[in-house]
Amino acid sequence: MSTVITATINGRAFRGEVEDHELLLDFLREDLGLIGARQSCEVEVCGSCTVLVDGLPVSSCCYLACDLDGKVVETIEGLVGTPFHEVLSDAFVRHGAVQCGYCTPAMVLTAKSLFFDDLLKDEESVKKAMRGNLCRCTGYRAILDALMDIAASEPTVELRAQA
Ligand code: FES
Numbered sequence: 001m002s003t004v005i006t007a008t009i010n011g012r013a014f015r016g017e018v019e020d021h022e023l024l025l026d027f028l029r030e031d032l033g034l035i036g037a038r039q040s041c042e043v044e045v046c047g048s049c050t051v052l053v054d055g056l057p058v059s060s061c062c063y064l065a066c067d068l069d070g071k072v073v074e075t076i077e078g079l080v081g082t083p084f085h086e087v088l089s090d091a092f093v094r095h096g097a098v099q100c101g102y103c104t105p106a107m108v109l110t111a112k113s114l115f116f117d118d119l120l121k122d123e124e125s126v127k128k129a130m131r132g133n134l135c136r137c138t139g140y141r142a143i144l145d146a147l148m149d150i151a152a153s154e155p156t157v158e159l160r161a162q163a
């Protein structure tokens with residue numbers, strides 16, 4: 001069985017059929033070629049498959065593509081070239097928050113949702129909001145430092161207004 005859905009994916013209108021059992025992660029990677037969402041644990045533990053649906057992070061390995069109907073989806077491919085990507089990637093690179101890079105697209109998308117939710121305030125709020133994203137390389141300190149650096153910077157006010 002399949003379902004016709006309409007959604008906005010990275011700013012573009014999508015209308016098409018998806019299999020009723022198809023996972024969002026497979027839909028993005030295999031049907032649309034958006035491979036920035038990583039495949040790892042597949043049981044909603046590691047967060048590496050995170051994408052934003054209506055501005056909030058979801059584990060695409062445990063989300064049905066047919067549930068996207070009427071929703072807005074953002075993957076790392078859609079974030080590239082936006083002011084959010086510029087600010088986040090600059091801070092991540094400056095603080096050495098990217099090592100192997102496997103977790104990075106998901107980390108950056110979850111970090112973007114902090115603007116939307118106005119959670120980019122203090123370390124405790126950031127830690128709580130990022131707790132679903134695991135990283136085997138950085139020890140998290142560099143990621144936290146990058147995000148706290150953004151929280152303290154001028155562009156944050158502008159970006160919060162756009163989120
Ligand atoms: S692959 Fe989805 S949470 Fe790990």
Ligand code: FES
Nearest residue numbers: 100103135136137
């Ligand atoms: S940078 Fe390697 S898993 Fe996070």
